[in-house]
C-alpha cells in the first residue's frame with residue numbers, strides 16, 4: 445500500500461480511524477533494558493545494546509507488543525554514526541548498526557504476529573515500526589536534550605549535517621516511519637523538516653517535542669512555533685510531546701492544536717526528573733502507573749490519538765493504557781485489518 449499523492453497525515457488519520465480512534469505506542473525502552481540488567485552508563489545509552497545485547501532489544505520490543513503496543517520505536521534513539529565511530533567502528537559498521545535497530549524491531553514484530561497466529565485477524569490495525577532519531581543533545585550525552593542549549597556555534601547547517609546520513613540510512617531501513625523524539629528546540633525541528641524535504645526521504649515522520657514547564661519546549665522556544673514547523677512539513681504525519689511529566693500534557697495538547705490539525709501524539713515520562721550529572725532519575729517526584737493511566741482518557745478526549753509512555757514507564761503502563769483506552773473509547777474498529785504491516789511509501 446503506497447501513499448500515492450495522499451498526505452502522510454491523512455494516511456495516519458486513516459490508520460487511527462481503523463484502530464478505533466487511537467493507537468497505542470510503546471513505553472520507556474532504556475528503562476526496560478535496564479530492568480533486564482543492561483548497563484547503559486555509556487555515551488551510546490540504549491544503543492549500546494545493539495552492539496552487546498541485541499537479544500535484550502528484541503525481548504523489550506516483544507514485551508511492549510505483548511502489552512498492546514500498536515507502534516514500536518527502535519533502539520536507535522542515541523545510535524549515531526558519529527557516536528559509533530567514536531567507539532572505533534567504521535562508517536559502514538556504524539550504518540549497519542543503525543539498520544540492525546530496525547531489523548530487530550521488525551523481527552520482534554514477525555515473532556509477535558506468529559505467536560498470535562490466527563488471532564492476527566483480530567488486530568485492529570497493523571503494527572508499525574518507528575525508527576527513533578534522538579536529538580543532537582542526546583548524542584552529546586550531557587543532558588542538553590533537556591535544555592536545548594547547544595551554544596551559538598551550533599547553527600541550522602551543523603544540525604542538518606549531523607543528522608543527514610543517519611536519517612537517510614533509517615529511511616531506507618524498512619521502518620514504516622521516522623520518530624524524531626525529544627526535540628528540544630525550534631532549530632532542530634527546522635533541521636529535520638529541511639532534511640526530510642531536501643533529501644527526498646521516502647518514509648514519513650513524526651515530530652515529538654519535550655517540555656519541562658507545560659508552556660514551551662525545554663529550550664524556551666514556543667511550542668506553537670515548534671508545532672507550526674511540523675505542520676508546514678508535508679512529510680510529518682503527527683506532532684506531539686514525549687519525555688515530559690504527565691501533569692503538563694493536557695495543556696500542551698491544547699497548545700499544539702492551535703498550530704496544527706495533524707494527529708497528536710503524546711508519550712510522557714513517569715514524571716520523575718533526570719539528573720544529567722549523576723545520570724539518574726530522581727524517583728520521588730514521579731506518578732504511579734495508576735495515576736498515569738487516570739489521565740489517559742482525558743488526553744484522548746482533548747485530542748491526542750497516539751498515546752504511550754517514555755522514560756520510566758514500563759510494559760505495565762502500556763498494558764494499562766491499552767486497557768483504559770479500549771474501555772473509554774466508544775468507537776469500534778470500522779474494518780478489520782488483516783494484512784501485514786504497510787510500508788509507507790511517499791511518492792513525490
Ligand SMILES: [Zn+2]
Nearest residue numbers: 687713754755
Ligand atoms: Zn524519555
